[in-house]
Structure formats: C-alpha cells, structure tokens
Amino acid sequence: MEPVVSLAGASLRFGQRTLWEDLDLAIRPGEFFAVLGPNGSGKTSFLKVLLGLQDLHAGSAALAGRPVERGSRLIGYVPQQKSFAPDTPMRARDLVGLGVDGHRWGLRLNAGRINRRIDELLELVGASEYARVPVGQLSGGEQQRLRVAQALASDPQVLLCDEPLLSLDLHHQQAVSALINSQCRERNSAVVFVTHEINPIIDYVDRVLYLAGGRFRVGTPEEVMTTEVLSDLYGSHVEVIRANGRLVVVGLPDATTHHHAEPHALAGEVA
Numbered sequence: 026m027e028p029v030v031s032l033a034g035a036s037l038r039f040g041q042r043t044l045w046e047d048l049d050l051a052i053r054p055g056e057f058f059a060v061l062g063p064n065g066s067g068k069t070s071f072l073k074v075l076l077g078l079q080d081l082h083a084g085s086a087a088l089a090g091r092p093v094e095r096g097s098r099l100i101g102y103v104p105q106q107k108s109f110a111p112d113t114p115m116r117a118r119d120l121v122g123l124g125v126d127g128h129r130w131g132l133r134l135n136a137g138r139i140n141r142r143i144d145e146l147l148e149l150v151g152a153s154e155y156a157r158v159p160v161g162q163l164s165g166g167e168q169q170r171l172r173v174a175q176a177l178a179s180d181p182q183v184l185l186c187d188e189p190l191l192s193l194d195l196h197h198q199q200a201v202s203a204l205i206n207s208q209c210r211e212r213n214s215a216v217v218f219v220t221h222e223i224n225p226i227i228d229y230v231d232r233v234l235y236l237a238g239g240r241f242r243v244g245t246p247e248e249v250m251t252t253e254v255l256s257d258l259y260g261s262h263v264e265v266i267r268a269n270g271r272l273v274v275v276g277l278p279d280a281t282t283h284h285h286a287e288p289h290a291l292a293g294e295v296a
C-alpha cells in the first residue's frame with residue numbers, strides 16, 4: 026500500500042539546535058502513529074512540517090506522493106489546545122460545521138444533510154447538549170471535543186492530533202481516543218497523534234516515533250518503549266516498567282518536564 030505520509034532524509038534545525046535529522050518515514054493509510062517525547066523535542070514542529078507550515082532544514086516531506094502544502098484537503102487537524110475568547114461569536118455547532126464541506130462525502134451536501142452530519146459529529150464527541158452554546162463559554166475540555174469533531178468532519182485521509190486528550194476527563198479521554206481509532210480503522214485515515222502519555226492510546230498505537238535529545242527511534246511500542254532504547258535516547262538511565270498493560274517511565278532527566286505517570290499512579294490514573 027502506498028504511504029500517505031512520507032519523509033525522506035528529513036532534518037529540522039533551529040539555529041544551532043537540531044531537533045531531528047535523517048528521518049525516513051512512511052506512514053500508511055489506516056495506521057495509528059504516535060509521536061512521543063519530552064517538552065521541546067519537536068513533536069509540534071513535526072506536525073507543522075506535515076501541515077506545510079514549517080520548512081525542513083534538509084530532506085523532503087510528502088502527502089499522498091505530493092510535496093506537503095498549506096491548506097491541504099487531505100488533512101484534518103486537532104491543534105494544541107488554546108481557549109477561544111469568551112466573546113467569540115460562534116456556537117458549538119457552527120464550529121463543527123466549518124469542517125463539513127462535503128468534498129469527501131460525495132456530491133455537495135445540502136443544508137439538511139449538513140445539519141445531520143453536524144448533529145452526528147456532536148453526538149460522537151458527546152457535545153450535543155451544548156450545541157447552541159457560544160464556544161467561548163465552554164470549558165477547555167468541552168472546546169477540545171469540538172475541535173476533534175471539526176477535524177473529523179471532512180473525513181480526512183490524514184488526521185493530525187496535537188495532544189488532543191489534554192484537559193479531558195478520563196471518560197472523555199477514552200471516548201475521544203476510541204473515536205480517533207475508529208476513524209483510523211473504519212475510514213482508513215492515517216492518524217499522527219502527538220502525546221506526552223502513551224497509556225490512554227496504548228491499545229491503538231501501531232508505531233511510535235520517540236523524539237529526545239536531538240535523536241529519535243521509530244518502531245512498535247514494544248520495540249521503542251524499553252529501558253534500553255529510552256536510556257540510549259536520553260543518554261541516562263531510565264527504567265520502563267510494564268504493569269497491567271500500562272507503561273511507566275521512571276527516572277527521566279530533570280531537565281525534561283515529561284508527563285509520564287509516576288510509579289505511585291499505577292492504579293488506574295491517566296496522567
């Protein structure tokens with residue numbers, strides 16, 4: 026199967042600082058691909074490259090075989106959370122409606138079908154009851170669920186998610202992760218999911234790109250999330266503990282404010 030996202034010899038550098046270099050990557054349709062790493066390791070910048078918003082220092086990046094470009098219709102994007110201003114003159118359903126234009130849903134949708142599609146998306150993210158509330162009056166988590174609905178609205182071939190679970194409670198973390206996974210499996214979208222914390226999505230992830238200290242590793246979670254690999258990436262000993270199907274990384278260097286769960290939190294929390 027042709028990859029829908031591909032990078033060849035890709036390097037990103039700001040001034041003297043190399044975030045990653047010589048990255049070769051092919052992400053196929055229907056793949057759930059997680060991007061992990063500490064603060065400042067270049068996860069958001071990686072998404073910006075795919076969005077055509079960040080030039081590479083070297084190498085190339087392509088979507089569906091064509092060079093990345095701004096405003097690509099192939100992409101759905103859940104940006105890193107920023108709140109809407111309290112007086113934003115838009116209701117929740119208007120925000121989701123911005124994502125529905127029907128170009129992947131056959132003929133141009135008429136008003137009735139657009140409304141039904143918006144209702145369906147609001148329902149999927151559990152936002153029906155605040156559909157008519159101005160977005161600026163909603164909580165961070167409620168706004169976040171709308172962003173997910175908006176990103177799914179166009180049935181994108183590539184779904185880019187930047188920490189989409191931030192500020193969601195456990196129930197909605199699970200619901201939103203499952204929804205993104207359905208888009209991946211049922212609609213064959215490639216999902217690129219940036220996160221500090223792999224546990225909420227560990228059952229869904231096919232492969233991981235782990236960025237740290239200007240280097241990276243790519244592979245399945247079993248290949249990458251090990252004491253040996255992460256100790257090598259961080260350049261100091263870290264311990265990866267597996268318990269109850271969850272992963273805990275212990276002993277990360279102080280300089281990396283990393284949101285992995287602490288060992289005491291094993292009993293069912295989600296960091």
Ligand SMILES: Nc1ncnc2c1ncn2[C@@H]1O[C@H](COP(=O)(O)OP(=O)(O)OP(=O)(O)O)[C@@H](O)[C@H]1O
Nearest residue numbers: 039040044062063064065066067068069070071221
């Ligand atoms: N346009 C830019 N010019 C210079 N430096 C930049 C630019 N964009 C990002 N950086 C730097 O590159 C590094 C990586 O930023 P990025 O936002 O990609 O990290 P991240 O892994 O997403 O971090 P976080 O987990 O904190 O969101 C940061 O140190 C940031 O300051």
